[in-house]
Amino acid sequence: MLERLVQQASSYAADIDGLILLVLVLVGFWFLLAEGMFFWLIWKFRERPGGRSEYITGKEKHLKRWISIPHALVLVCDVFIIIASVRVWYDVKQHLPQADETIRVTGQQWAWVFTHPGPDGDLDTPDDIQTVDDLYVEVDKTYHFQLESRDVLHSFSVPVFRLKQDAVPGRRITGWFRPTVTGTFDIQCAEICGIGHGVMAGRIHVQDAGTMAQWVTANSSTAAQ
Amino acid sequence: MEKPLATLRSATGVPTGRLAVWWLLASEVVIFGGLLGAYLMFRLGHPEWANAAAVTNTWIGATNTFVLLTSSFTAVLAHQAAEKGDGVKAANYLFMTIGGALLFLIIKSFEWYYEISHGYTITANGFWSFYYTAAGIHAAHVIAGAIIMGFIAVAARKGKELQRVELVGIYWHFVDVVWIFLFPLLYIAK
Amino acid sequence: MAQAATEIHHEAHGHDAHAHHGPQGILKYIWSTDHKMIAMQYLFTGMFMGIVGGFMAYVFRMQLAFPGVSVPLFGVVSPGEYNALVTNHGSIMIFWVAMPVLIAAFGNYLIPLMIGADDMVFPRINRLSFQIFLVSVLMILASLFVSGGGFGGAWTSYPPLSAQSQYNLTSIGATMWLIAVALEFVAFLLGGINFIVTLMNARAPGMKAYDIPVVAWMIVIASILFMLSVGPLIAGAIMLLFDQTIGTGFFDPARGGDPILWQHLFWFFGHPEVYVVLLPAVGIVIDIVATFARKKLFGYKIMIFTAVATGVLSFFVWAHHQFIAGIDPRMANIFTVTTLLISVPIAELLFVMIATLYGGNIKLNTPMLWALSFIAEFLIGGVTGIFLGASGADIYLHDTYFVLAHFHYTFFPIAIIGTFAGFTYWFPKMFGKMMDDRLGKIHFWGTIIPFNMIFIPLFVLGLGGQHRRIYNFQNFPELAAMQPFRVLATVSLIIMLLFQLVFFWNCIKSWRGGAKAGRNPWKANTLEWTTESPPPHGNWPRDAMPRVYRGPYEYSVPGREDDYWPQNLPS
Ligand code: HEA
Ligand code: HEA
Ligand code: CUA
Ligand SMILES: [Cu+2]
Numbered sequence: 006m007l008e009r010l011v012q013q014a015s016s017y018a019a020d021i022d023g024l025i026l027l028v029l030v031l032v033g034f035w036f037l038l039a040e041g042m043f044f045w046l047i048w049k050f051r052e053r054p055g056g057r058s059e060y061i062t063g064k065e066k067h068l069k070r071w072i073s074i075p076h077a078l079v080l081v082c083d084v085f086i087i088i089a090s091v092r093v094w095y096d097v098k099q100h101l102p103q104a105d106e107t108i109r110v111t112g113q114q115w116a117w118v119f120t121h122p123g124p125d126g127d128l129d130t131p132d133d134i135q136t137v138d139d140l141y142v143e144v145d146k147t148y149h150f151q152l153e154s155r156d157v158l159h160s161f162s163v164p165v166f167r168l169k170q171d172a173v174p175g176r177r178i179t180g181w182f183r184p185t186v187t188g189t190f191d192i193q194c195a196e197i198c199g200i201g202h203g204v205m206a207g208r209i210h211v212q213d214a215g216t217m218a219q220w221v222t223a224n225s226s227t228a229a230q
Numbered sequence: 231m232e233k234p235l236a237t238l239r240s241a242t243g244v245p246t247g248r249l250a251v252w253w254l255l256a257s258e259v260v261i262f263g264g265l266l267g268a269y270l271m272f273r274l275g276h277p278e279w280a281n282a283a284a285v286t287n288t289w290i291g292a293t294n295t296f297v298l299l300t301s302s303f304t305a306v307l308a309h310q311a312a313e314k315g316d317g318v319k320a321a322n323y324l325f326m327t328i329g330g331a332l333l334f335l336i337i338k339s340f341e342w343y344y345e346i347s348h349g350y351t352i353t354a355n356g357f358w359s360f361y362y363t364a365a366g367i368h369a370a371h372v373i374a375g376a377i378i379m380g381f382i383a384v385a386a387r388k389g390k391e392l393q394r395v396e397l398v399g400i401y402w403h404f405v406d407v408v409w410i411f412l413f414p415l416l417y418i419a420k
Numbered sequence: 421m422a423q424a425a426t427e428i429h430h431e432a433h434g435h436d437a438h439a440h441h442g443p444q445g446i447l448k449y450i451w452s453t454d455h456k457m458i459a460m461q462y463l464f465t466g467m468f469m470g471i472v473g474g475f476m477a478y479v480f481r482m483q484l485a486f487p488g489v490s491v492p493l494f495g496v497v498s499p500g501e502y503n504a505l506v507t508n509h510g511s512i513m514i515f516w517v518a519m520p521v522l523i524a525a526f527g528n529y530l531i532p533l534m535i536g537a538d539d540m541v542f543p544r545i546n547r548l549s550f551q552i553f554l555v556s557v558l559m560i561l562a563s564l565f566v567s568g569g570g571f572g573g574a575w576t577s578y579p580p581l582s583a584q585s586q587y588n589l590t591s592i593g594a595t596m597w598l599i600a601v602a603l604e605f606v607a608f609l610l611g612g613i614n615f616i617v618t619l620m621n622a623r624a625p626g627m628k629a630y631d632i633p634v635v636a637w638m639i640v641i642a643s644i645l646f647m648l649s650v651g652p653l654i655a656g657a658i659m660l661l662f663d664q665t666i667g668t669g670f671f672d673p674a675r676g677g678d679p680i681l682w683q684h685l686f687w688f689f690g691h692p693e694v695y696v697v698l699l700p701a702v703g704i705v706i707d708i709v710a711t712f713a714r715k716k717l718f719g720y721k722i723m724i725f726t727a728v729a730t731g732v733l734s735f736f737v738w739a740h741h742q743f744i745a746g747i748d749p750r751m752a753n754i755f756t757v758t759t760l761l762i763s764v765p766i767a768e769l770l771f772v773m774i775a776t777l778y779g780g781n782i783k784l785n786t787p788m789l790w791a792l793s794f795i796a797e798f799l800i801g802g803v804t805g806i807f808l809g810a811s812g813a814d815i816y817l818h819d820t821y822f823v824l825a826h827f828h829y830t831f832f833p834i835a836i837i838g839t840f841a842g843f844t845y846w847f848p849k850m851f852g853k854m855m856d857d858r859l860g861k862i863h864f865w866g867t868i869i870p871f872n873m874i875f876i877p878l879f880v881l882g883l884g885g886q887h888r889r890i891y892n893f894q895n896f897p898e899l900a901a902m903q904p905f906r907v908l909a910t911v912s913l914i915i916m917l918l919f920q921l922v923f924f925w926n927c928i929k930s931w932r933g934g935a936k937a938g939r940n941p942w943k944a945n946t947l948e949w950t951t952e953s954p955p956p957h958g959n960w961p962r963d964a965m966p967r968v969y970r971g972p973y974e975y976s977v978p979g980r981e982d983d984y985w986p987q988n989l990p991s
Contacts, residue, residue: 007816010884024812032803035767041692041798046777049791050713051784056713057983058976059779071775072719072768081766083760088809091753093812098749114587157581158679160744160819164885164898167816173680173746174580175673191898195819195887197574199587200500203890204769234539234958234966246541246621251615257647264652264688268670268681269661276676321787354666356676359668363659370616 012209014190015166016183017097022167031082050215091175097167101181104149108142112152112159115201118191123225134224138207143186143217152178160195163209171196184211251258255404258371262408265367266415268416269360273419284420285323285350290341291417294307294334301330305382305399312395317386320395324383327402336368353355361416371405437709450551453543454957458852459529463843464633465557469512470836472561474917476509483551485903485910487892495763502891503572504593508564510575511597515604516557516695518835523608523646524553526842527615527639529850534636536624536966536988538958540614549610556603563596571597574889576686579671579679583663595664601684602657605650612643620664624947624988627968631987633946634723634972638703641724644695645731649692656685664754683745687738694830695734699727701838706773707972708845711944713780714975714983719772726765726772730925733762743814752811770795781976781983786860790841793868794833801829804879822882825875832871840867840923847927848941852953853934859926864917866919873912877905943984946972950988 006029007013007022050058061068075090109128119140123132128151152161154172162169163182170180192207207224212220237246273279342362352362358399375398382394422478449457475493482489483497489494496826497505530547532539540546556561564570564864573582582598619640659670660682669675671682702723710717717723727860739747739755773795782788807813818824840863847855886899893899893906940949947968951960960966974985 007883010880021812022809023815025807025816026805028810028813032806036799036803039770040796041514043774043777043792043795044776046780047782047784050777050780050782052781056781058781058977060716060777060976061718062716069717072722072771075771076764076768079764080761083763086806087757087760090756090812094749094752094756097812097815098744098752110475116516154695158578158745162887163820164816169744169815169818170746173673175679176746178746191885191895191896193887196578197503197572197581197889199581200498200503200572200589202503203499203892204895206895208483234537234543235536235962236539236618237541239537239622241623241627242620243989244621246617249621250613250617253616253647257609257613260651261654262651264685265655265659267652268655268685271681272676279828312925341521352662352666359659359662359670363662363668367655367658397762412982 012165014186018095019169031087105146107149109151113155117207132160132225140209144184144211147183149181158196159198162193162195165190187211247337247397251400279357288417295413297334301327305402309396309399312392317389321387323382324379328376328379331372346389404409442551455528455532455540455545459525462520463525466517469516473509473512474842476505480505480908481913485907499891504570507572514832518697521839531636534633536947537622539948541618542614547796553607556600559600563593566592584669603882612647615643624966624968631971635703637709638699642699645692646696649689652685653689653913683742686757687741691738692734695836701834704842705794710973712783712788715780716973718775721803726768729765787845789864794837798833820882820885820964821878828875848937853930855930863922870912870916874909877909945986
């Protein structure tokens with residue numbers, strides 16, 4: 006459903022969309038039921054000249070069921086949603102799959118600084134490649150990112166990946182993603198960070214292995230000095 | 231201004247004033263609860279704060295605890311006198327309680343003066359920030375209590391609004407209890 | 421519009437004047453301790469602030485729909501101004517519109533009248549609480565005009581942005597914002613104690629706990645909820661104030677502080693707060709539904725117990741605002757469970773409201789339309805909360821316009837629809853005149869249709885990945901294409917704001933020339949309808965204070981000729 010509006014470009018995007026769909030179906034059912042009942046009652050019991058209401062206290066057993074059965078059923082729906090939600094959450098946020106490469110993402114007022122490990126594959130070595138606002142990654146590779154901030158809170162958000170994580174000064178938060186589609190996509194900052202928050206836009210370039218290798222060699226030579 | 235009928239009613243059987251003071255204290259409990267909860271979280275995460283805590287003077291803290299407890303005792307005596315309808319005696323005990331409050335504040339200012347002049351200011355580090363903030367908010371309650379007690383004592387002397395002696399007493403015990411929490415957290419835990 | 425409001429303001433004052441004894445002239449209003457006068461002061465201050473907040477929404481929505489244009493009545497919106505407008509719009513709507521109107525105005529007006537008392541138990545503390553509130557109003561308004569501009573760090577005021585002026589660039593504005601919010605809290609703590617104690621102690625003889633009208637219960641439960649949740653934030657506000665002004669480092673990671681601590685303190689209050697405003701609105705709505713369906717409530721006690729259950733649960737859900745804020749990811753699971761559980765009591769509240777319609781004889785006049793539309797619209801806000809409560813889905817939805825649409829679908833029904841419902845229902849009591857039902861219905865449809873047209877597009881934008889608090893979406897290639905939705909929302913907003921003129925016209929017209937209301941125009945049961953409209957000082961003659969014989973919802977009792985049975989009629 007959601008992919009109509011925003012492309013799915015990471016390994017877990019479909020899981021998150023599936024969860025949203027599940028919630029939509031379950032609460033949608035209740036929503037329609039409640040609204041349907043509501044408007045039907047308004048129509049059915051609209052004012053009749055000289056009419057008189059029934060005196061119903063809601064204390065009788067057979068009437069209480071109108072509340073207690075939905076009560077139990079809503080609880081059941083809650084349980085389904087919780088189970089589905091916790092599973093998706095575990096896969097995306099709690100569990101870190103083995104990384105093919107680790108990058109660093111640093112937010113600051115008002116730009117994203119990306120550190121690519123360079124040819125040696127290790128961060129904090131002289132051949133690291135730093136870019137500002139443009140992140141280059143390879144398709145079908147699992148990335149860990151180390152998210153940091155230099156000043157205030159920011160939030161690293163890539164809608165097509167369904168990825169979002171706040172950056173907190175003083176902490177290094179590790180997360181992961183695995184791009185599945187090549188192309189160039191938006192990075193947004195999703196936490197207010199001052200007057201430049203609205204322009205803190207980045208682009209993520211998902212490339213195939215060949216282009217990526219070229220990019221690394223082209224940039225590491227300049228970065229090494 | 232004459233009192234509205236509403237003030238004189240008591241559907242629960244508890245006098246209105248006492249009920250209000252209990253609710254007031256409930257709201258205060260969560261304020262201090264939030265502050266001390268935050269402090270505890272930090273303290274557990276920062277073992278090195280013990281070094282800063284070591285600088286605080288446990289003896290001065292203990293003396294102040296004693297002063298406050300004594301003032302709470304005179305507040306109880308004031309309440310008893312008020313129960314018996316002896317406004318003058320109640321007022322005298324209240325003035326003694328105010329004296330305790332002032333002594334507490336004087337000791338506190340010397341303590342703070344000493345600490346600040348040795349560089350342990352509120353911005354020195356996290357421990358000192360909490361130290362001054364928590365004790366400062368507490369001291370503000372002591373000051374407020376002393377002022378209110380002053381008004382109540384003056385009225386009590388004339389035999390007016392004697393039920394208020396009890397109310398301010400309840401408040402005063404609370405101020406005392408807060409200190410009983412602050413003292414071990416800020417002074418004893420090193 | 422602003423002019424119209426001030427006019428009503430004056431007139432209302434002039435109108436109530438004769439009922440009051442004490443100081444003369446303007447002081448008479450400022451120093452009045454009558455709960456009805458204080459209620460009016462809260463009501464009109466809240467409405468005035470509603471216009472301010474609505475105007476801000478108009479300005480920043482114009483900027484979003486037509487980036488860079490010079491907005492009529494405002495001018496070009498700079499990024500800093502945009503943030504300040506959004507921040508203060510949110511803060512004002514919650515703290516200076518929803519709270520004062522729903523809790524303070526209706527609470528002050530209704531609680532003593534509904535329980536058959538002549539005033540609040542502490543009239544002077546009541547006045548003091550309004551005066552503190554008034555200072556906070558002046559403070560927040562003034563903060564918009566100081567050098568550097570108003571605070572722009574969002575109503576959640578997350579540090580380090582809010583704590584350090586080198587980041588937010590609005591050192592004075594940020595501090596004034598914080599002090600204004602803190603003063604508002606103090607005002608509502610004092611007011612809340614008054615409400616709670618009044619309801620507990622000042623009830624008319626014969627009125628048992630379950631004879632109290634639901635709206636009075638709800639306002640008092642909300643006050644307790646507010647009182648028990650706001651404490652930690654008050655402590656946090658002091659800490660933040662010290663961070664801002666004297667340079668402590670409570671929330672500064674560079675100096676051993678922790679920015680996330682503020683988030684915990686804020687949301688520990690922030691989530692209960694949404695139910696603090698929800699419950700009074702629910703109370704108003706259910707009272708109106710019972711009256712115009714001529715029905716006993718389907719489960720009075722269920723309403724009270726679910727409200728309490730909601731309140732209790734609301735203390736354990738706060739971190740659902742922080743799923744991806746950098747807290748331990750395992751915590752998210754616990755908060756998903758508690759968050760989803762809250763759907764059960766709230767669903768029950770709504771089901772009771774809906775079930776009350778069954779077997780009724782439903783009269784669709786203006787107050788009833790407002791009350792019913794609350795149910796229909798709030799349901800949308802409620803169910804969309806479930807998407808956000810599911811942690812896995814919130815990864816995507818957090819801080820998008822989906823969240824925004826979710827909470828406007830809760831807040832708008834509460835703060836605007838709920839208020840209009842209550843206002844039109846109690847207008848005859850407050851001013852002694854009937855409102856024009858035809859104008860009321862025009863205003864109703866002119867508000868409710870545009871409302872949906874504003875926020876349904878925002879749901880779509882949110883699902884499309886549009887984030888909050890961004891002044892110009894043309895900076896994001898993926899979002900730029902969705903501009904028609906933004907224009908639709910803005911145009912609908914302007915239509916809605918224009919229809920508010922009908923409301924003000926209706927108020928003035930009805931107040932001047934409306935039909936006399938009499939004591940009980942709606943044939944309702946609760947005690948406020950047993951006195952004159954408007955009620956005199958002291959509400960009832962002192963020797964004829966009401967006595968209560970039955971619950972508030974005995975409508976259409978079989979065997980009685982009248983289809984209502986006032987609480988104070990001896991059997
Ligand atoms: C009065 C206002 C109000 C109310 C009543 C609610 C009610 C709820 N809210 Fe909302 N919320 C806000 C105001 C409100 N909220 C605000 C202001 C924010 C944003 C703050 C900010 O960041 O600026 C927010 C944000 C917010 C978030 C954080 C989103 C994010 O930032 O990522 C979450 C997440 O869990 C959430 C959840 C809920 C839930 C579960 C409810 C529940 O109470 C809803 C329960 C109701 C129902 C579920 C409907 C009735 C039930 C049925 C019809 C039965 C069927 C249901 C099921 C089977 C489950 N809200
Ligand atoms: C009670 C709460 C409330 C209410 C009623 C509203 C009402 C509206 N809000 Fe607001 N809004 C918030 C609370 C509220 N909002 C909050 C908390 C935020 C988040 C802030 C942040 O991010 O920090 C927000 C943010 C917010 C944004 C996001 C901006 C951004 O993130 O970039 C937008 C965008 O469209 C918006 C739009 C609107 C619109 C169009 C209305 C319209 O419905 C307004 C229409 C106005 C009226 C109808 C009022 C007219 C007044 C009268 C008729 C007087 C009578 C008075 C009474 C009946 C009380 N709001
Ligand atoms: Cu960085 Cu918003
Ligand atoms: Cu919440």
